[in-house]
Amino acid sequence: GENVEQHPSTLSVQEGDSAVIKCTYSDSASNYFPWYKQELGKRPQLIIDIRSNVGEKKDQRIAVTLNKTAKHFSLHITETQPEDSAVYFCAAITDGGSNYKLTFGKGTLLTVNP
Amino acid sequence: DTEVTQTPKHLVMGMTNKKSLKCEQHMGHRAMYWYKQKAKKPPELMFVYSYEKLSINESVPSRFSPECPNSSLLNLHLHALQPEDSALYLCASSQRGKSSYEQYFGPGTRLTVT
Numbered sequence: 001g002e003n004v005e006q007h008p009s010t011l012s013v014q015e016g017d018s019a020v021i022k023c024t025y026s027d028s029a030s031n032y033f034p035w036y037k038q039e040l041g042k043r044p045q046l047i048i049d050i051r052s053n054v055g056e057k058k059d060q061r062i063a064v065t066l067n068k069t070a071k072h073f074s075l076h077i078t079e080t081q082p083e084d085s086a087v088y089f090c091a092a093i094t095d096g097g098s099n100y101k102l103t104f105g106k107g108t109l110l111t112v113n114p
Numbered sequence: 115d116t117e118v119t120q121t122p123k124h125l126v127m128g129m130t131n132k133k134s135l136k137c138e139q140h141m142g143h144r145a146m147y148w149y150k151q152k153a154k155k156p157p158e159l160m161f162v163y164s165y166e167k168l169s170i171n172e173s174v175p176s177r178f179s180p181e182c183p184n185s186s187l188l189n190l191h192l193h194a195l196q197p198e199d200s201a202l203y204l205c206a207s208s209q210r211g212k213s214s215y216e217q218y219f220g221p222g223t224r225l226t227v228t
Binding site: 032087089093 | 145157204215217220
């Protein structure tokens with residue numbers, strides 16, 4: 001089955017700095033890579049995603065890049081703000097034809113210091 | 115309506131109790147999921163329903179019994195739980211069909227087993 005590794009497990013940055021979180025996956029058949037943000041006590045919220053036929057996607061201060069050859073993808077947050085503080089999970093889906101199973105990374109606790 | 119709702123928000127139950135968790139979505143999604151999330155861990159898939167039929171059971175103990183009465187509702191029946199089953203139980207839904215992978219999570223039910 002798919003295995004997703006995520007690094008770092010914790011990340012502390014100053015407000016206004018950039019933050020980068022990296023994930024690798026094992027199954028070359030995986031074709032969809034979402035990122036979820038989870039604030040303390042709240043639901044995981046889909047913030048951005050990328051499909052295997054795209055190398056980069058950007059949405060305001062958030063961008064995701066995908067390197068299919070190396071099987072890794074990264075989340076980039078620019079101009080970080082205190083409200084970006086949360087746990088971020090990467091995930092991968094392998095389209096098995098009938099079941100879409102999300103495999104999550106272990107998460108990164110991002111702290112943005114004012 | 116773009117939300118997944120879950121009830122109750124909190125549940126405390128003894129090991130001999132029977133209770134049910136409920137999940138509802140009105141986005142027309144035909145895949146629904148139950149996840150279990152322990153503190154500081156990623157969501158862990160339990161069950162997947164596709165077109166109201168159980169398509170994935172991740173070897174979950176029989177004290178957890180899922181039910182999908184219709185395309186909008188998902189239940190999780192609980193019986194004879196153990197203290198280690200205390201966790202946040204998340205419901206999610208997604209479209210079915212090619213290129214429809216986005217999963218949206220409900221707010222979860224915080225379960226405590228005493």
